[in-house]
Amino acid sequence: MCSSRSRRLVQQGIAGMVSQAAAHALLLVVAVSSVMPFFWMFFGSFKSYLELTTSSSLWPKVWTLANYQAIIFRVNFPRAFLNSVLVATPRTVSALVTSAAVGYVFAKYRFWGKDLLFTLLLSTMMVPFAVRLVPLYITVSDLHLVNTLGAVIVTALFSTFGTFLLRQFIEGIPDELFDAARIDGASEWWIYTRLILPLSGSPLAALAVFTFFWSWDDYLWPTIVLTSQGVKTLPLVLAGLRTMYWDRYDMWAAGSMLTVAPVMLLYSLAQRQFIRGIALTGMKA
Amino acid sequence: MISELAERPGIRVIYQVRRAFKRPQLWFALLWLSPWFAFYATFEWGPILRAFWMAVIDYKLLRPEESEFTGLKHFRMLFNYSLFWTALSQTLTYALTFYLISLPLALLVSALIVGVSRGRNFYQFVVFLPVVVSLVAVSLLFRMLMDSQIGAFNQILRSLGLPTSRFLTHHESALWSVIGVDIWKSLGFWVVILSAAMLNIPPEMYDAAKVDGASAWQRFWRVTLPLLGHTLMLISVLMVMHGLQVYTQVEVMTDGGPGTSTYVLNLLIYREAFENWRLSFATATAFSQFVMILAITVIQLKVLRPAWSY
Numbered sequence: 001m002c003s004s005r006s007r008r009l010v011q012q013g014i015a016g017m018v019s020q021a022a023a024h025a026l027l028l029v030v031a032v033s034s035v036m037p038f039f040w041m042f043f044g045s046f047k048s049y050l051e052l053t054t055s056s057s058l059w060p061k062v063w064t065l066a067n068y069q070a071i072i073f074r075v076n077f078p079r080a081f082l083n084s085v086l087v088a089t090p091r092t093v094s095a096l097v098t099s100a101a102v103g104y105v106f107a108k109y110r111f112w113g114k115d116l117l118f119t120l121l122l123s124t125m126m127v128p129f130a131v132r133l134v135p136l137y138i139t140v141s142d143l144h145l146v147n148t149l150g151a152v153i154v155t156a157l158f159s160t161f162g163t164f165l166l167r168q169f170i171e172g173i174p175d176e177l178f179d180a181a182r183i184d185g186a187s188e189w190w191i192y193t194r195l196i197l198p199l200s201g202s203p204l205a206a207l208a209v210f211t212f213f214w215s216w217d218d219y220l221w222p223t224i225v226l227t228s229q230g231v232k233t234l235p236l237v238l239a240g241l242r243t244m245y246w247d248r249y250d251m252w253a254a255g256s257m258l259t260v261a262p263v264m265l266l267y268s269l270a271q272r273q274f275i276r277g278i279a280l281t282g283m284k285a
Numbered sequence: 286m287i288s289e290l291a292e293r294p295g296i297r298v299i300y301q302v303r304r305a306f307k308r309p310q311l312w313f314a315l316l317w318l319s320p321w322f323a324f325y326a327t328f329e330w331g332p333i334l335r336a337f338w339m340a341v342i343d344y345k346l347l348r349p350e351e352s353e354f355t356g357l358k359h360f361r362m363l364f365n366y367s368l369f370w371t372a373l374s375q376t377l378t379y380a381l382t383f384y385l386i387s388l389p390l391a392l393l394v395s396a397l398i399v400g401v402s403r404g405r406n407f408y409q410f411v412v413f414l415p416v417v418v419s420l421v422a423v424s425l426l427f428r429m430l431m432d433s434q435i436g437a438f439n440q441i442l443r444s445l446g447l448p449t450s451r452f453l454t455h456h457e458s459a460l461w462s463v464i465g466v467d468i469w470k471s472l473g474f475w476v477v478i479l480s481a482a483m484l485n486i487p488p489e490m491y492d493a494a495k496v497d498g499a500s501a502w503q504r505f506w507r508v509t510l511p512l513l514g515h516t517l518m519l520i521s522v523l524m525v526m527h528g529l530q531v532y533t534q535v536e537v538m539t540d541g542g543p544g545t546s547t548y549v550l551n552l553l554i555y556r557e558a559f560e561n562w563r564l565s566f567a568t569a570t571a572f573s574q575f576v577m578i579l580a581i582t583v584i585q586l587k588v589l590r591p592a593w594s595y
Contacts, residue, residue, distance in 0.1 A: 019501070023397045024404070030394055031411040034473070038414070040437055041426050053435045056444075101317040109314055117318075124329045128530055128578055130554045130571040134564050135332035135339060138349075158324045188313035217419050219533040220551075224559055235421040239537050242425070249429045256422040267417045271410055274417065278474060279481035 038260070044253035052250050067254035075244065077258055079230065080237035087152050087222075087233055088215040095159035095211045096204055102158070103166030104196050108178060118167075125160050129220070137224060151225040152233070156215065162207045169203045170196065206277025209270055216263065234259050340569040346562060359569035369570065371545055372553045373577070375460060379549060380528025382464050387524055388517075390468070391475035396505065398476065399483045409480070413473035420470070424537035427466045428453060453539050456546035463538055463547055467531065475520055482516035483509060514591025522585050529578050550574045 044052055045067055047060045055061060071077050106118055136155065137146075145151040173196075181191055197204070219235045226232050232240070238255050245251040267274065340359060342352045363369050398408050415423065430437045431452035439449040452462045486509065494504045510517070532551040535541065541548040541556075554574065558567035 020401060023401050027394070027397050027401065027404075027408050030397075030472075031408060033469070034411050034415055037423075037426055037430060038418075040430060041422075044429070056440050098317070098321065102321050105314050105317055109310055111314065117322075120330070121325070124325065124333070126579070127333055128571070128575055130530070130551055131336050131568070131575050132329065132332040133554065133571060134558050134568050135335035136328060137558075138335070139327060139332060155328050158321060160329075188309045192313070213417060217421070219421055219536075220555070224555075235419055238419070238421045238425065242537070249432070249435075252425045252429060256419075256425050259419050259422045263418055264414070267414070271413075275409060275413065275477055278477045 038264075041253050041256055041260070044250065045257045047250055047253075049248060049250045052253075067250045068258070070251060071254045071258060075237065075241070075255070076229065077234075077237065077255065080232055080234045081258070081262075083149060083231060084216055084234040087149055087218075088212050090153050091156045091215045092208055092211045094153075094157045095162045096208055098158050099162030099166045099207060100170075100196055100200055100204065101192060102163050104170050104192065106163070106167045107170035107173075108175070121160060121163065125164075133221075133224070140225060146225055147227050147231060149226075149231055152215075152218070152222050155221070159207070159211060162211065165203050165207060166200060169200055173199060202276070205273045209273045209277055213263065336568050336571065339565050340572050342565060344565040344568075346564060352565075355565070359566050360573070362566065363569055363573060368545065368548065368553065369573075372548045372550045375546075375548055376529055376531070376550045379460065379464055379531060380525050382461070383467060383528040384521065384524045386464075387468050387472065387475060388520065391472060391479055391520070394472065394476050395479035395483055396509070398480050409473075409477065412476050415470045416473040418470075420533050421537055423466065423470055424534045427462075428538050431462055454543060456543045459539055459543055459547045463531075463534055466538070467528075467534055470534075471527065475524070478520060479513070479516060482513055486512050511591070518586065518589040518591065521589055522582055525581060525585060526578060529574075529581070 040058065043058055043060055046063045046065070047055075048062065048064050048066065051061060106114065140146055140151050140155065143154075145154060177195065178191060181195060186194075217235060218233070219239070222233050222236055223239075226236060229237075238259050241248075241252050241255050341354065341356055343355045343358075344352050394412065398405055398412075401408070431439075433439060433449070433451045433454055436452070438452070442449045450458055450462075453459050490508050490512065491504055494508050499507065530551055531549055532555070535547050535549050535552055536555075539547045541552050550570070551574070554567050554570050557563045557570060
């Protein structure tokens, strides 16, 4: 009796180990396939066009920086990089500040028409961007913002998603905290800066990460409103390599590397915020 | 005398309003809600309303005052336009294929990630990496990898003795190639949501199932999946909406080609608006897309709503 029980436990243990090994094997396949294309891009960016098109080895036989030089000096990547930063930063900061404030108003204030306004807000999330595309272009053009970075920044000062996220979060903060502060004579501004903002660290971090990377990667709207080389953001210039350097895969690889490397770096540093942010939105919804 | 005055409702309202204006909340709310309202009126609700108007007139870009009312003419033109039906069917194919492959794949990877005892952070980090990276860069990268002659994919296939594919340059394989890249890129996103939800399932459920003699497979089907009901519904809606509104990857990888084999609705809208400058027609197309997305989402929510929750 004792031996059969211990045999079953050992079997379960071995079965457990085998299934763990199998799981790891499968996950390694997924991991490798997630990363291999980037390796190809990395090595390809240091190869000459000749080597890229003729040789079949991953590792470059001759390492060259000519592609990067061309991208940086002739295509003016730094300008595009700067434009992307000039767009992403205000958009992110504005989204954080406004989402926390408006989220607080919708979460903790009572006033006539509040539910109506909030429903109106949510319903804008349901309408696909394509419907607003043409009228928005006309509005922006009436404001004389076409072909300026303002067209991309001003149209994203408020974040519907962020407002929703912060409202859900702030609703969970106990009312007694605010009552106590107000009894002690705190102004609404004090409540906002000293209570709401610090307490909302978690959703704000997730929103910051979300908004920054979303606006870094934004393509459709910037393609429409930004037409001259001097104001184009990074994804636009990168896509422009297709016509500027027809079939020059070495250039494409270098340009892609320059676009992707800073993002990967930020991701490695802020990984926890990223993942927590996505998980948070999944749960809240 | 004064108390009699205060009985009259008009005076009471005035006092209430005066009191309200003294409260700091009102000023804070006004301070933030005014720009908020102005923003949304200008950039969100206003354009939506204007889109309604633009779809039923013949909008003249340079002289909008002279636009004449045309009613449903644009919609009739749209439904007679063969490219619209091509784009519509290809968009639906895209969304359906994307969904049918991404969901099981994401479930599998999430189950594996949750199931391993060590290394979970590492796997999540790596799987999520493609999600973070610029979509344009990824589109260019895969266009290079899928090149028929010198692309790495065909090189590998050749070295393994397998038949090569023309991927993006052949009208039969182009759409599936784009979908494949999209699946690759977004997998990590779904995995993070699903694994977070899976980790939220109380282990007592699994213990109870094990006591009842359930195998691992049975535990997955009878415990994990039902308890993920709401998350699965959310992910389904998100996946399909993502597929129905695809634009960037198609534009960068194939620009609708070869021929029109990867033409999707968003591409049609954009082309009609900013290359043909048929603004009203494009807006009518956008509305048709909106109606389609709404209908599909409502159907999904009805069909996928879990019958119970815990």
